[in-house]
Amino acid sequence: MTPVVEEPDAEQTAVVPAVPPVPPTSPAVEAAPGTPPPTPTDATQVIPPVDPWSRPAPVVRTSVRPAAPTGAEAAAPAATPAVTPAAGLGNAFGPVPPDESREASPFEGFEEETPRRGWARGLMWTGIGVLVLGGLYTGAQWFFSDKVPSGTSVAGVDVGGLTRTAAQDTLEAELGPRAAEPVTLTAGEASTTLDPAAAGLSFDAAATAEELTAFSMSPARLWQHLFGGEDEAPVISVDEAALDAQVEALRGSLEIEPVDGTVQFVDGAPTSTAAADGSALVTDEVPAAITGSWLVQDGAVTLPTEPVEPAITQEETDAALAQAQKVVSAPVVVSVGGQNAELPPEALAAAASFAATDGVLTLTFDGATLVGSVVDRTNDLLTAADDAHFVFQDGAPVIVGGEPGTTIDPAAISAAVTTAASGDERTATVELVESDPAQSVAALEALGIKEKVSEFSTPVPNVPVRTANLRRGAEKVTGTLVKPGETFSLVDTLSPITLEGGYFAAGIVESGRHTEGVGGGLSQMATTTYNAGFFAGLEDVEHRPHSYWFERYPAGREATIFVGSIDMKFKNDTPYGVLMQSWVGGGELHVAIWSTKYYDVETSSSGKSNVVQPTSVTHSGADCAPTPAGSPGFSITNYRKVYHEGELVKDESYRWTYKPDNAVVCE
Numbered sequence: 001m002t003p004v005v006e007e008p009d010a011e012q013t014a015v016v017p018a019v020p021p022v023p024p025t026s027p028a029v030e031a032a033p034g035t036p037p038p039t040p041t042d043a044t045q046v047i048p049p050v051d052p053w054s055r056p057a058p059v060v061r062t063s064v065r066p067a068a069p070t071g072a073e074a075a076a077p078a079a080t081p082a083v084t085p086a087a088g089l090g091n092a093f094g095p096v097p098p099d100e101s102r103e104a105s106p107f108e109g110f111e112e113e114t115p116r117r118g119w120a121r122g123l124m125w126t127g128i129g130v131l132v133l134g135g136l137y138t139g140a141q142w143f144f145s146d147k148v149p150s151g152t153s154v155a156g157v158d159v160g161g162l163t164r165t166a167a168q169d170t171l172e173a174e175l176g177p178r179a180a181e182p183v184t185l186t187a188g189e190a191s192t193t194l195d196p197a198a199a200g201l202s203f204d205a206a207a208t209a210e211e212l213t214a215f216s217m218s219p220a221r222l223w224q225h226l227f228g229g230e231d232e233a234p235v236i237s238v239d240e241a242a243l244d245a246q247v248e249a250l251r252g253s254l255e256i257e258p259v260d261g262t263v264q265f266v267d268g269a270p271t272s273t274a275a276a277d278g279s280a281l282v283t284d285e286v287p288a289a290i291t292g293s294w295l296v297q298d299g300a301v302t303l304p305t306e307p308v309e310p311a312i313t314q315e316e317t318d319a320a321l322a323q324a325q326k327v328v329s330a331p332v333v334v335s336v337g338g339q340n341a342e343l344p345p346e347a348l349a350a351a352a353s354f355a356a357t358d359g360v361l362t363l364t365f366d367g368a369t370l371v372g373s374v375v376d377r378t379n380d381l382l383t384a385a386d387d388a389h390f391v392f393q394d395g396a397p398v399i400v401g402g403e404p405g406t407t408i409d410p411a412a413i414s415a416a417v418t419t420a421a422s423g424d425e426r427t428a429t430v431e432l433v434e435s436d437p438a439q440s441v442a443a444l445e446a447l448g449i450k451e452k453v454s455e456f457s458t459p460v461p462n463v464p465v466r467t468a469n470l471r472r473g474a475e476k477v478t479g480t481l482v483k484p485g486e487t488f489s490l491v492d493t494l495s496p497i498t499l500e501g502g503y504f505a506a507g508i509v510e511s512g513r514h515t516e517g518v519g520g521g522l523s524q525m526a527t528t529t530y531n532a533g534f535f536a537g538l539e540d541v542e543h544r545p546h547s548y549w550f551e552r553y554p555a556g557r558e559a560t561i562f563v564g565s566i567d568m569k570f571k572n573d574t575p576y577g578v579l580m581q582s583w584v585g586g587g588e589l590h591v592a593i594w595s596t597k598y599y600d601v602e603t604s605s606s607g608k609s610n611v612v613q614p615t616s617v618t619h620s621g622a623d624c625a626p627t628p629a630g631s632p633g634f635s636i637t638n639y640r641k642v643y644h645e646g647e648l649v650k651d652e653s654y655r656w657t658y659k660p661d662n663a664v665v666c667e
Helices: 071-075 114-144 164-180 205-213 219-227 240-254 283-293 314-327 345-351 367-376 410-421 441-445 464-477 490-494 522-535
Strands: 183-187 190-194 201-203 236-238 262-266 269-273 278-281 305-308 332-336 339-343 352-357 360-365 389-393 396-400 405-408 427-429 432-435 451-459 487-489 505-510 513-518 539-542 569-571 578-585 588-595 600-605 609-612 616-619 633-644 647-657 663-666
Touching: 164 201, 164 205, 183 240, 190 240, 236 283, 240 278, 240 283, 262 314, 262 352, 269 314, 314 345, 314 352, 314 360, 332 367, 332 410, 339 367, 345 352, 345 367, 345 410, 360 367, 360 410, 367 405, 367 410, 396 441, 405 410, 410 427, 451 522, 464 490, 464 505, 464 522, 464 578, 464 588, 487 490, 490 522, 522 578, 522 588, 522 600
Parallel strands: 332 427, 616 663
Antiparallel strands: 183 190, 201 236, 262 269, 278 305, 332 339, 352 360, 389 396, 405 432, 451 588, 487 569, 505 513, 539 569, 578 588, 600 633, 609 633, 633 647
16 A cells, blocks of 8 residues: 655544545556556545534445546546545534535535444343343352252242251152052942052152252243242152053952843733942053152042943833733744644743843843743643663663654744844734654664673572662663763762652661661662673772672672762773663573673682681670671782783782671671
């Protein structure tokens, strides 16, 4: 930049950086000879000094177009100087009259900068104020930290003004025991208790105290410190899975099942019970209700519920009751097999009922009950089916029967009477149908009973009354069918062993003494039947030999019975049916088993050992009967090997010890 020397008396100049030059163009006017070339980039223009005491400081403006050059300046390339004069002091002492003689400033027309400078100054002071206030706010929050705002309580426990440690100790002392107490839960009219520990609920005193005293920039916290706090909720930990499990476990105690309406007939009259809504927990809202109320609420915690409508509403119940009243309003006539049976209201009520199905009470009649009522009010209406069964002809089993009978279809009469009893036309018409026998010929044929697979006999003493009992027992055994997998019981087959059952009193052995009893001699039936099953290879389920040995029975391979304590049983463990046959003939009792041969049996015995000869004993009493000495006592073992298709499938042994049959002398 080329300096310009001012006159000595110049008091003040202000230099403003020049406006960037306009790119050079061909000058419109040639410069005079000897004129120095203009400075390419920088230029200064000297503003005459201004007397600060005589006039106001000029306002500097940036002009879009500089003042027109004169003289040699006109020939130089245009460069726009920017000069800012020093502000005069006149403004500080009041207005100064304008100097009319001053030259126009080349910067006139430029916008003044004073408003912008004022705005920046205001922004600066605002920022300073914000920083100061922020510092004061932060300092206040820091000052109050580690202390609970005054007037603050947690679940009713006053902790205002306490330090963090003191607040924690107070909360543990006051709320700790309360947190261990069972919580009463109510849902409508139902209630129960909840164990907080089992439900995964725990109170965190440390976290609660820290939350109340930790440094915070929240205005609400500062407000509480300045003007007092309020009751705060405690910090609790929740194991959601445990809480859900406990709620589910207690659901049965808190929910009320809805009550369906019912209609029934009592003593022939229709009655009803009213329907009632139930209540169920609102599952999604229950955990929040518990955790939000625990420790902060006195008394029971009320859980949200919603009503549950019964499947059978009161409206449906009323409709069914009206139908029931229609049922018993008049008799119903059943027309069947050319006969008419009038069923009175009480007979209809005895067979009628209402069943709940898909929210509807449906009238139904028990078909079997109606059939019985119709049969009672007609003559020989039905014929019984003849079940297929075995009989012995010429000593061999044959199948007879199996003929169908006639009956009324229970479903058909139920539907017909339902329609008639619900309307004004009170007649129901049904047809007789065939009734299949309970046992068909084909089913019996499939059992494969075609041959005698075993037979055993024992001699019958010449005691007529005893023989009569054996004949009666043989009648009951004959024709008994034991299907595959079933177990035969001799006591069940012979029962009832009473006078009314066709038996007589004869000699028995009871408690080791010879006496009389109804059915005496039937132990021979037990021995004979046992041996028939033994040689058929059937499974021995239960048997017990006599206390004394009788020579008419095979030693150790015999049995007795005593109603209520001793039975003789075997199981049919073959794939074929077993048919029993028994008779008395030729001085012997016979028992035969018919089936399809399945097993082969081998048997042997050890012979008698430990023989003890009988002696005599003395008895007294009115019932004493003298008897001679009988058989000696001894031990014996019997063996049985059972084969199926040549393979050994059972290898058994049975040992028994008999007592000596002492003579009895009566005093």
